Amino acid sequence: MNTLPLARRHLKLGWCLLLFFLTMGIALETMHGFKLGWYLDVSNETRRLMWRLAHAHGVLLALVHIAFALTIAHLGEVNGGWPRIGSLGLNLAGFLLPGGFLLGGIIVHEADPWLGILLVPLGALALFFGVAAVALRVLRER
Numbered sequence: 530m531n532t533l534p535l536a537r538r539h540l541k542l543g544w545c546l547l548l549f550f551l552t553m554g555i556a557l558e559t560m561h562g563f564k565l566g567w568y569l570d571v572s573n574e575t576r577r578l579m580w581r582l583a584h585a586h587g588v589l590l591a592l593v594h595i596a597f598a599l600t601i602a603h604l605g606e607v608n609g610g611w612p613r614i615g616s617l618g619l620n621l622a623g624f625l626l627p628g629g630f631l632l633g634g635i636i637v638h639e640a641d642p643w644l645g646i647l648l649v650p651l652g653a654l655a656l657f658f659g660v661a662a663v664a665l666r667v668l669r670e671r
């Protein structure tokens with residue numbers, strides 16, 4: 530298959546996710562600046578943890594999308610369905626992992642995050658299979 534169209538889609542998604550989640554970093558920084566208790570009070574520690582994790586996983590997964598795009602573009606024409614498995618895994622993980630942390634911090638009950646946090650393990654599984662598909666293929670490269 531020609532991997533260039535898929536690479537282009539992941540480049541666009543990666544840069545958009547990076548923009549979104551680094552903007553989230555600026556929003557977190559702003560809440561620090563204004564010493565917002567809703568984010569910084571000890572009683573809201575879980576919210577802060579969830580949103581810090583959403584920001585960190587979001588920016589880093591955005592970079593993984595860009596790395597995936599560059600990897601498949603570098604390989605050019607390839608055989609097999611592994612680029613589609615990698616792409617599906619990364620697409621799901623890019624939304625479910627940071628999205629789950631983001632949703633988990635919206636409503637915090639005592640130390641428990643909201644049920645949205647359940648998206649996180651699904652995102653982790655998707656990421657595992659996506660990255661495994663790429664890693665196994667890249668290992669076969671000479």
Ligand code: HEM
Pocket residue numbers: 551552554555556557558561577581584585588589
């Ligand atoms: C590619 C860009 C970025 C990456 C890879 C990144 C990564 C991370 C990571 C890993 C953490 C967690 C650190 C820890 O818990 O010890 C973090 C936290 C944080 N980041 Fe970023 N970040 C990026 C961009 C930004 C930008 C542009 C801002 C805004 C100025 C920002 C603001 C923050 C803040 C305020 C925290 C702490 C949140 C808190 O604990 O309340 N980040 N970042």
